[in-house]
Amino acid sequence: MxxxxxxxxxxxxxxxxxxxxxxxxxxxxxxxxxxxxxxxFETQFKKVNLLSTMKIHLLEAVEAEKNAVLAITDEASEDFAAQARQATDRVETSRQQIESLIHLEKLPRETGMVNEFNSCWSQFKKLDKTILDLAIQNTNLKAQKISATQCAQEMERFEESLNRLIHLNMHGNQCNKAVMLSYEALTAGLKVFALHKIHIEESDDQAMDQIEQRIKSYDESAGKALGSLHSLAGLSNVEDLQAAETAYVRFMDLTREVLRLSRMNTNIKSAELSLGKKRLIASQCLEILTTFQKTVQPQGDYSLPRSKKKMIE
Known part of the structure; x- marks a missing residue:
């Protein structure tokens, strides 16, 4: 028993x-x-998680970079640029981790996918650095600010001085030589000022060359008119002429700085790269990560076999 x-x-x-x-x-x-x-099994889970993390941080990097390009102050541009670099560093950390896991397994398809992403990611990082370096310089915005503030103030002083000179030298409704030359100098100066905005917004070098030639021509006209005013005998109130000349000299010094900053075109260049080539590369990298994720995730049909389905029914 x-x-x-x-x-x-x-x-x-x-x-x-x-x-x-x-x-x-x-x-x-x-x-x-x-x-x-x-x-x-644990490695597979890690890879899926790392790929999801990479996609999230890649999108964060793209968003922060766009904000850095669109920011209107140096402080905001630098802050968003720092955020973009941090997000890019996080993607790179996860990329290195998943690359180590894949090299350990040596699966051909996953190895090919990581190599494909590495190539795209290399282009992304290089372009990202270029865009952020340009964005934080803000030369177009700086040029615009100088033009709208300091240049505008000097042009206002220039205009006020010449208007007083015109008023003092008007005899009835008759315009004498002093009035004509004052109007000529004032008109030329205002035309130079008006060309600031056009130059700042222009991205083509040849077009900027042409604008600068026009500025040079107007500057010469203003200088010639101011010089001729000095040679007039009996000019009323020479102090106003001197004040006008002082304001105009400062205005043209500032104008040269506006043109120098505008020539660098960092805001326009960074915006063009961000909305053009960078967007395409970012989309390509995200597409590779999505395909990569599908490759790594477990595949298969976990439904019941047909025979068992029939028995249950």
Whole structure:
């Protein structure tokens, strides 16, 4: 009787023992194939998680870079540029981690995917650095600010001085030589001022050359008219003429700084790169990551077999 009971217990626990033995053997097989510090299931989960993280931080980098380009102050541009660089660094950290995992497994398709992303990512980082370096300089915005503030103030002083000179030298409704020359100088100066905005907004070098030639021509006309005013005998109120000349000299010094900053075109260049080539490369990198994610994620149909479905129905 005891032998029968023992035999029955043996047969009861036999399936469990066989299952346990198979699991142990399978674990030892995986341990021997992959090494003691490697778990393929855990690694798969890590890869999926890393790819999701890379996509999130890549989108953050793109958004922060756009904000850096569109910012209207140096402080805001630098702040957004720092955010963009931090997000890019996070993508790079995750990229290095997943690359190490994939090199450990040596799966051909995943190796090809990581190499494809690396190529796109290299272009992204290079272009990103160029755009951010340009964006934080804000030369077009600086030129616009100088023109709208300091240049505008000097032109206002120039105009006020010449208007007083015109008023003092008007005799009835008759315009004498002093009035004509004053109007000529004032008109030329205002035309130079009007060309600031056009130059700042222009991105083509040849077009800027032409604008600068026009500015040079108007500047020469203003200088010639001011010089002629000095030669007039009996000019009323020479102090106003001197004040006008002082304001105009300062205005043209500032104008040269406006043109120098405008020539650099950092805001326009960064915007063109951000909305053009950078957008295409960013989209390509995101597309690769999405495909990469589908490749890494477990595939298969986990639904019940047809025979069992029929039995359930």
């Amino acid at each position: 005891m032998e029968d009971k023992t035999r029955k217990k043996f047969y009861v626990f036999l399936p469990w023992g066989l299952t346990l033995a198979i699991l142990v053997a399978f674990s030892l097989l995986l341990f021997g194939y992959y090494g003691g510090n490697f778990n393929p």
